[in-house]
Amino acid sequence: MSATSAGRPERAAVLCGTGGWLPRRKAGNDELADRLDTDDAWIRTRTGIRSRHFAAPEEATSDLAVEAGRRALANAGAETADAVVVATTTPDRTCPATAPLVAARLGLTGAAAFDVGAVCTGFVYALATGAGLITSGVASRVLVIGADVYSRIVDPEDRQNAVVFGDGAGAVVLRGGHASEPGAIGPFDLGSDGAHEDMITVAAGGSRLPADPARTSRAERHFVMRGKEVYRHAVARMAGSARTVLDHAGLGVEDVDRFVPHQANLRILRTVATDLGLPFDRCATHVETAGNTGAASIPLALADSHASRVLRPGDRVLLTAFGGGLTWGSCLLTWPSLPPTPEPSHHGEEPNP
Incomplete structure (x- = not known):
C-alpha cells in the first residue's frame, strides 16, 4: 500500500x-x-x-x-x-x-x-x-x-x-x-453481468411482475435457480475474481492462509479451491451445518471460524462470492486480534429485544 x-x-x-x-x-x-x-x-x-x-x-x-x-x-x-x-x-x-x-x-x-x-x-x-x-x-x-x-x-x-x-x-x-494495520480491508474486485439475470431469480414481487396469485404461477412467486449453469458461472467468476484481487495486492495463492468463499454448497467450494490451487484445508466452511444462507454466508463463516479459533491473528484471508444478478466480488484482509465470541448457533439466554 x-x-x-x-x-x-x-x-x-x-x-x-x-x-x-x-x-x-x-x-x-x-x-x-x-x-x-x-x-x-x-x-x-x-x-x-x-x-x-x-x-x-x-x-x-x-x-x-x-x-x-x-x-x-x-x-x-x-x-x-x-x-x-x-x-x-x-x-x-x-x-x-x-x-x-x-x-x-x-x-x-x-x-x-x-x-x-x-x-x-x-x-x-x-x-x-x-x-x-x-x-x-x-x-x-x-x-x-x-x-x-x-x-x-x-x-x-x-x-x-x-x-x-x-x-x-x-x-x-x-x-x-x-492500511498497514491487521484487519485492514482491501483491495476489492466487484463485477456483474445482467445479461444472465434470469439464471437466479424470484420473478414476481417487483414492479415488472407484481406477486398477484391470479396473474403468476407458483414458480414465479418463489426462488428459482438453474443449478448446472449457476455451478459453471460460480466457479469461473469466484476463481477469476479471487485471482484479480490477489494480482491487485501483488500476492499469490501461496500467500493465502484462509479462504472464505460464499457457502453455496460443498461441491462448488471444493472446485473453486482446486481451480485456485488452494489446499482445501485452508477453506473455512460453515455450509455443512448452516446451508447456503445467502448474503449471511461469508460473515457467518467468519464468525464461526473466529469462535472456533480456526482464524488466527495475522492470517491473510481471501473472501470471494457469487450470486444472482449475476454478481461476484472478492476482497483481502489480514485477520486482527479480537476477543473470543460464542458460536453463531449458541443462543444461551440472550433475550430478543
Missing part, C-alpha cells in the same frame, strides 16, 4: 468486530427427505449439507440482523456506529429498507442506514460500501450485516433448492484506521 503525500499511512477501513446468529430451529436432512422424496445420502452427496436453520414464523430478516449486529458491536467493544449497511435478498418489506429498523433496534437511531441488494454477493458489496464510507470520511465506524431468510422465498416443495438454503445473519464492525 502506498503512503499519502504527507507521509502518513493510507487511511483504510479496519475490521474490529464480528458476530453471527442462527435461528433456534435446526432442520436435519432426514426432516426434509421425508417431505421431498429423497434421503440424507442424496443431499450430502450433492451439497455436503447435513443441516440448516429456519426462522420461526414470527421471525423476520431484521430479527436475525439485530442479533448478529449486537454480537459484532459487543465483540468490537463499540456502542455506536455512524452507518449500518444490511445486505439482504429477503428484506422485511419491499418498502422501507430493513437497515433503518435494525439501526433503531440497536440504539443507533440517527445513523445512516440502507440496504444493499446483490443476492449472495451482497456481503462483499456491502463490505466495500462500508469501507468506502470510512475511507471517504463520511463515517468513522460502520456496522455491516449480511442477513437472509431464504425459507420465505424458496418453495418448500422444490427438491433442488429446499435442501440447500437456510436462514441466518452475520456481521462485522469496521472502524477508521490505516
Whole structure:
C-alpha cells in the first residue's frame, strides 16, 4: 500500500468486530427427505449439507440482523456506529429498507442506514460500501450485516433448492484506521453481468411482475435457480475474481492462509479451491451445518471460524462470492486480534429485544 503525500499511512477501513446468529430451529436432512422424496445420502452427496436453520414464523430478516449486529458491536467493544449497511435478498418489506429498523433496534437511531441488494454477493458489496464510507470520511465506524431468510422465498416443495438454503445473519464492525494495520480491508474486485439475470431469480414481487396469485404461477412467486449453469458461472467468476484481487495486492495463492468463499454448497467450494490451487484445508466452511444462507454466508463463516479459533491473528484471508444478478466480488484482509465470541448457533439466554 502506498503512503499519502504527507507521509502518513493510507487511511483504510479496519475490521474490529464480528458476530453471527442462527435461528433456534435446526432442520436435519432426514426432516426434509421425508417431505421431498429423497434421503440424507442424496443431499450430502450433492451439497455436503447435513443441516440448516429456519426462522420461526414470527421471525423476520431484521430479527436475525439485530442479533448478529449486537454480537459484532459487543465483540468490537463499540456502542455506536455512524452507518449500518444490511445486505439482504429477503428484506422485511419491499418498502422501507430493513437497515433503518435494525439501526433503531440497536440504539443507533440517527445513523445512516440502507440496504444493499446483490443476492449472495451482497456481503462483499456491502463490505466495500462500508469501507468506502470510512475511507471517504463520511463515517468513522460502520456496522455491516449480511442477513437472509431464504425459507420465505424458496418453495418448500422444490427438491433442488429446499435442501440447500437456510436462514441466518452475520456481521462485522469496521472502524477508521490505516492500511498497514491487521484487519485492514482491501483491495476489492466487484463485477456483474445482467445479461444472465434470469439464471437466479424470484420473478414476481417487483414492479415488472407484481406477486398477484391470479396473474403468476407458483414458480414465479418463489426462488428459482438453474443449478448446472449457476455451478459453471460460480466457479469461473469466484476463481477469476479471487485471482484479480490477489494480482491487485501483488500476492499469490501461496500467500493465502484462509479462504472464505460464499457457502453455496460443498461441491462448488471444493472446485473453486482446486481451480485456485488452494489446499482445501485452508477453506473455512460453515455450509455443512448452516446451508447456503445467502448474503449471511461469508460473515457467518467468519464468525464461526473466529469462535472456533480456526482464524488466527495475522492470517491473510481471501473472501470471494457469487450470486444472482449475476454478481461476484472478492476482497483481502489480514485477520486482527479480537476477543473470543460464542458460536453463531449458541443462543444461551440472550433475550430478543
